[in-house]
Amino acid sequence: MGYLFDAIVLGLLALLPLINPPTTVALFLALSQGLSQHEKNQQALRTAIYVFAIMAFTYYIGEFIMDVFNISIPGLRIAGGGILIIIGSRMLFPQPRQPSSSRESETAHANFAFIPLAMPSTAGPGTIAMIISSSASIKHNTNFPSWVLLTAPPLIFLFAALIVWGCLRSSELIMKATGESGIDAVSRLMGFLLVCMGVQFAINGSIEIIQTIINNNLPLLHSP
Template identity: 55%
Template sequence: MLELIKAVSLGLVVLLPLANPLTTVALFLGLAGDMNFEERNRQSRQASIYVFAIMMVAWYAGNAVLDTFGISIPGLRIAGGLIVAFIGFRMLFPVKPAGQSVEAKQKQDELDHAKEPVNIAFVPLAMPSTAGPGTIAMIISSASTVRSGIDFPVWVVNTAPVLTFLLVSLILWISLRSSGAIMKIVGKSGIEAISRLMGFLLVCMGVQFVINGVLEVVRTFH
């Protein structure tokens, strides 16, 4: 049981900075301003379900994608590290405020002109805000690492990812349901500060990913 808790905790430490629910909260508040309470709850629930589904597909189908396109694990680690580091740099030095991404602007235009409620759960809340390219690359790389050998029992390896993805989705759901209260407590400046801290962690993780990938390539040629 301790090994399962350790594996799930490790997964949360890796995924939460990438998923960054607080940034999604700011985006959600920007897009869901005219929605009633019931519609907000429905969008929150759907976004959480979509995030869980995306992560599960990335975990179980990731290796098949790698095999199909002939991508090596070191290559994935280097590419994933660059993506994660790039996302981290954007969070450290934001060019646009939260909610002003291309996807968010497109959805805002739809909301402004739509007569019926527009679904924002999949795009942009679930993807790319929460389960974006960096999150997916990290999950696929982690799946490859786990299957190539790791010091956890088989039952832990099979159970921990599902629990980790479930917890990330649950944290997102709670954050979106409590979005108004979170903004009142933390404030816009607080969310920006936390996002920058998460960005620094992502830069460190991305650089380490690249280092690990390069070291594997060097070992291959020696």
């Protein structure tokens, strides 16, 4: 059980900066204005279900998508790193919010759980890119027993969805405790972490490409 616990903790540490619960809470509070507590709870539950479904779907078909479109792991890591850098930069330097019309607000109240809460606010392009790029490595990982590699991913996605659900359910308390300035500070900190992760993704992908080129050219260099 210790291996399973370690795998779940590592997975959550990688996902939490990407799913960014503080930003999702702030967006949820803005979109749920005028709704009853029962309606807010429904939207929170739907968002958590959608987040779990998106991450699980992405993980289990990631390698298939890469094979169909002939995408390499290094290429995906570089592209994913670029996405993370862009998203993190936007979180570090957020643009001023544009006021929405009353008609747009009424439409958003109909069902905002999938768009924009689940995607792209929570399980957005950065999360999807990281899950796809990590799926192949995780499935061939030798640091954990095979049963851990089978059971850990869905549990990681489940716990991540539960964290999102818990944050949204307690959004009013979080806002009262931290205030908008507190949520903004945490969001900027996570944005900085995302930029760092994106740069590291791009570095790792570039190193793998260079190593592949060197390994492919070694036989040519040693041939008579």
